[in-house]
Amino acid sequence: MKTTYYGQSTIIIETEGKKLLFDPFITPNPAAKDIDIHSLKPDYILVSHGHGDHVADLIEIQKSCGAKVICIAEIANWLGNKGIEAHGMNIGGGFNFDFGRVKMVNAVHSSTLPDGSAGGNPAGFVIYAEGKKIYYAGDTALTYDMKLLEDENLDWAFLPIGDNYTMGVDDAIKATNFINCKNVIGVHYDTFPVIAIDKEEAREKFIKAGINIKLPAIGEEISL
Numbered sequence: 001m002k003t004t005y006y007g008q009s010t011i012i013i014e015t016e017g018k019k020l021l022f023d024p025f026i027t028p029n030p031a032a033k034d035i036d037i038h039s040l041k042p043d044y045i046l047v048s049h050g051h052g053d054h055v056a057d058l059i060e061i062q063k064s065c066g067a068k069v070i071c072i073a074e075i076a077n078w079l080g081n082k083g084i085e086a087h088g089m090n091i092g093g094g095f096n097f098d099f100g101r102v103k104m105v106n107a108v109h110s111s112t113l114p115d116g117s118a119g120g121n122p123a124g125f126v127i128y129a130e131g132k133k134i135y136y137a138g139d140t141a142l143t144y145d146m147k148l149l150e151d152e153n154l155d156w157a158f159l160p161i162g163d164n165y166t167m168g169v170d171d172a173i174k175a176t177n178f179i180n181c182k183n184v185i186g187v188h189y190d191t192f193p194v195i196a197i198d199k200e201e202a203r204e205k206f207i208k209a210g211i212n213i214k215l216p217a218i219g220e221e222i223s224l
Contacts (some may be wrong), residue, residue: 001130001224005216007032008053009139009156009187013224015129018099018115019041022125022136022158024061025056026213029191038064044097048069048138049111050078050119053191059084070102074120074166078113083189091121100129105149107140109166132224134180139188142171153179156224159201160188162195169202172207185214185222 001015007029021042023165026032037057045067047055055075062084065126069079069086076088089095094103103126111119124138128150135149135157159175160166163190166188167175176184184206199215206213214222 001134002221003185003224004221005185005187005218006035007218008099008191009048009160010159011136011187012040012042013127013134013187016099020099020127021045021061021067023048024057025053025055026057027060028052028056028223031191035219037061037083041065042067044099045069046102046109046125046136047075048124048136049109049122050075050113050117051139052114054139055114070097072104072111072120072123074118075113077155078117078119081150087174089123100127102127105135106143106145107138108143108145109139109141120137126154132156134224135181137175139166142167142178144178147203149179149181151180154179154183156183156185157181158185158187161186162189162191162197165195166195169197169205173206173211176209176211182210183212185216 004012008025009023010023019042073088076086079086089104105124107122107124111121111122113119125136127134132155159172161172
């Protein structure tokens with residue numbers, strides 16, 4: 001199993017011969033200008049919520065490769081009205097796919113789609129595949145609901161660390177204690193000035209807290 005980072009909160013996890021693309025925001029991101037979205041060819045696209053910096057390339061990529069979208073029920077309905085079939089879920093529910101199991105978990109944020117449509121509740125995901133458990137938090141504040149993942153024995157967690165719209169570094173470090181996971185990949189930072197961080201300072205804080213932190217460059221692969 002491996003992951004590749006494409007900027008902001010966009011990642012691909014490759015597992016069981018399938019590509020899982022999360023929150024595709026590539027074309028509008030100047031830092032990701034060298035990424036050809038049509039080369040990604042995911043089998044699944046997982047959407048945590050409806051904000052533009054998470055769905056900007058969703059429809060274009062889906063129509064180019066026919067990927068199955070996994071998202072909250074309201075976004076699934078929105079996509080259905082555009083002729084795109086999606087697998088709608090809701091918080092606390094899980095479903096078995098051909099690559100493994102997906103459980104949708106709570107996130108504390110907001111969710112409105114780019115055209116103003118209601119995006120339902122924001123969410124995170126836990127992916128169960130290849131004997132591993134991967135938490136993708138989506139955009140979220142620190143929330144005590146994360147304690148519900150404490151006994152999952154998570155292998156890795158993708159946590160937002162940019163502050164302002166989501167958790168910052170300090171709250172993300174607290175979150176690692178709530179979820180009982182010391183392998184973290186930081187996302188949702190540096191894309192805009194308001195979420196710019198001092199990467200070296202952030203890295204030092206995580207390491208001091210005993211956390212294996214990865215802050216990948218765009219296009220960088222990490223073995224999970």
